[in-house]
Amino acid sequence: MGRVTQRTRVTVVDVSADGAGVRTRADTVTVEEPLELRVNGTPLTVTMRTPGSDIELVHGFLLSEGIIRDVSDVTLARYCEGAVVSGQSGFEENTYNVIDVTLAPGVAPPSDEMARNFFTSSSCGVCGKASIEQLRARTSWPVRDDATQWPAALIAALPDKLRTEQRSFERTGGLHAAGLYGPGGEVLVVREDVGRHNAVDKVLGWALLAGRLPAAGCVLMVSGRASFELTQKALMAGVPCLAAVSAPSSLAVETAADAGMTLVGFVRGTRLNVYSRPDRVLTA
CATH class of the missing domain: 3.10.20.10 (Ubiquitin-like (UB roll))
Incomplete structure (x- = not known):
């Protein structure tokens, strides 16, 4: 529909000693x-x-x-x-x-x-x-027995892959993203939205409509933190691994561990933290 971004006027204030003071220019913002x-x-x-x-x-x-x-x-x-x-x-x-x-x-x-x-x-x-x-009772596809393993380097590379696909973020800086990746790190789908949970729902909706559920062997990569809500959504789609650029919450960790999901947080640069099911993340 072409309503992802819109143009607006913004007043830019520079308070540095050698700054340009105050000026007005056009800016691009995310549509909500x-x-x-x-x-x-x-x-x-x-x-x-x-x-x-x-x-x-x-x-x-x-x-x-x-x-x-x-x-x-x-x-x-x-x-x-x-x-x-x-x-x-x-x-x-x-x-x-x-x-x-x-x-x-x-x-x-x-x-x-x-x-x-x-x-x-x-x-x-x-x-x-x-x-x-x-949540436990209504999960359609248990992930505990998913035997897929991913090299740590593969997971560490996903934030850059996700950012490459964030076309609107480059213009606004105001969108979250979620991406579903196959066992070899291949991108299946990436979606953006002003809401983290909406970006994930768009990805999972795509998977449902494309006949890709359960999402066995896949990694769901999100641009923000890993909350209970996002963990819940991933489990309902049979996603065995949720990875996030930022931190998980305590309930996200507990939920993932209880379900047998691999939960990875702080995926930045060459480092990442594995909070549950570390046996699926290969380090050698």
């Missing part, structure tokens, strides 16, 4: 817009996201929350005409900020209680689970 997700016509949640790959986003979200488990669980996902604005032509135009997903017959829609638990923003993730035990 709401996306309302409806299931069978009923509003479920609103997330602040960067437009693009929205169909993947909603599929990934519904997968990670255990509402769907297979692409066949969705019969239709389409933009609604419910959100409109007055365009330059004077006529109302679709904002493409509302998607309605129709579930297949026999697939239970989200309960009212689940819908009340959802809250999203660009700075935090979503967890509609009442307990961690629910």
Whole structure:
């Protein structure tokens, strides 16, 4: 849709002794817009996201929350005409900020209680689970027995590979990214978004729609920290290894260890920290 970035005027202030003082110039910023997700016509949640790959986003979200488990669980996902604005032509135009997903017959829609638990923003993730035990019970593809191993050097190279694919980040500096990589480090898909959890949902939605689930042997690389929410989402897609540029949270470490997932943090330069299942990371 071409709404990933937009131009704006910015006042630049330089406080250094030999600085240029104050000047005005054009700048590029990341677009952030709401996306309302409806299931069978009923509003479920609103997330602040960067437009693009929205169909993947909603599929990934519904997968990670255990509402769907297979692409066949969705019969239709389409933009609604419910959100409109007055365009330059004077006529109302679709904002493409509302998607309605129709579930297949026999697939239970989200309960009212689940819908009340959802809250999203660009700075935090979503967890509609009442307990961690629910997460364990609803994971479709256990990762504990995945025998894939990755050379440490392969994982260490992933942040640079991810950055190479971040086309919008180079212009704005304001986007998170997530990438799914095969056992040999080959890139399968990279997605960007103003929200970390949205970038991951777009990746997992792509994998679902492409028939790549479970993501056995794959590494999910994220540009920020590894939170419980991101660990949960990776587990729901059968990803055996989650790697992050920054730190994991304590609950992310506990969840990964309990599930048998390899969790890697602080992947920077030639160093990385392995927090769970280090047997999968080859150092010799």
